[in-house]
Amino acid sequence: MIAHISIATTGLILSLCAGVALPTAPIAGALVDRYGAQRLVVVANLLQGLGFAGYPFISSPQTLFICGLLVAIGSQAYYAANGSFVARIARPDQRARWYALMGACRSAGLGGGALLSGLAILLLSANGYRLLAVANALSFVVAALLIARIALPPAHASDAVLRQAPVPRAGRRATGYWAVLHDLPFLGFTATNVLFSLISLSFSIVLPLYLLDSLRLPVWTPGVVYGANTALTIVAQTPIARWNERYRRTRALACSAGLFGVALLALAGLGDLPRGAAGRGAWLAAGLALALLLFTAATLVMAPLKNALITDAAPDALRGRYLAFYHLSWSVASIIGPAALTALYALSGGWVWLALSGVALLAIVALLRLDRALPLHAIRAQKPQP
Secondary structure (H helix, E strand, C coil): CCCCCCHHHHHHHHHHHHHHHHHHHHHHHHHHHHCHHHHHHHHHHHHHHHHHCHHHHHHHHHHHHHHCCCHHHHHHHHHHHHHHHHHHHHCCHHCCCCCCCCHHHHHHHHHHHHHHHHHHHHHHCHHHHHHHHHHHHHHHHHHHHHHHCCCCCCCCHHHHHHHCCCCCCCCCCHHHHHHHHHHHHHHHHHCCCCCCCHHHHHHCCCHHHHHHHCCCCCCCCCHHHHHHHHHHEEEEEEEHHHHHHHHHHCCCCHHHHHHHHHHHHHHHHCCCCCCCCCCCHHHHHHHHHHHHHHHHHHHHHHHHHHHHHHHHHHCCCHHHHHHHHHHHHHHHHHHHHHHHHHHHHHHCCHHHHHHHHHHHHHHHHHHHHHHCCCCCCCCCCCCCCC
């Protein structure tokens, strides 16, 4: 470590930063409803830029905590506010496309950033880490300046018909986060995101262990899998989002969960192939390619649709709070996921995939039940009237 802080200590501090920053999301949601999403997105990027700018000067666990906390707070605030910001820019019938484009750009950025990071560290050693931190800080500052210059269009007329906050049993209309907690269909959909998030986390947490430890594949296999996933996301994310516009979002998401389930069962089946059997390598390659294709297709359908659905389902005046609360579902999955997934994998490499296929089935049932409970304009976005 450049700062002479052990890896174990670094991981502990960064986990602590994530936990301390967790309340940022609901606070940011309230600020979005009061001051607007654009300002919060700008501030969130500047906070992350400030945190990364301090990384080259970290010399102790205390300074690592300060920098890591700034980044964690900025990240929580960004994801809590960004959905509302996109909703102000894009028409309701085009929001899924925007979320798809953002996902493709994020994948391109991650892939390109990983390549540049490897080259910088290879060529510059310790100075490469410092250069990466500075470049990362500058990227957040540039993003903040660009976002601040965007001229927001008038509020979309179709958003004016979004449903009002729910009315609790007492008869008075709920406000603030009370409205969120009284909206049972929204809470149900948020719970499905925990299920989807657990499945998505397995791709980065368990799959590399399974490929290398259980299937005994070459060490370069996870890199190839992630590279193929990134390439498919960049190429296919936006076209698939456009194709999905003709379908009800809840049913398309249920199909996505079904694709996840089949991919997970395929991964479980690979572990049953006997070692040393004739043609095992070909069967492993074919099965892994099928699982990767299904898993990626499910992700491409899922990611933009669930973001667009929850954005349209939220009452306009409380959209910041709704999306911030929804974002917490990913945080919950990120907290419980690593421990639960690795514990299942420790029992048996195949069990984790079977358990997650059950999670996918639960998501299908929940989404089909929510198909009639969520508002129609969120399930199938209406094009604005001419």
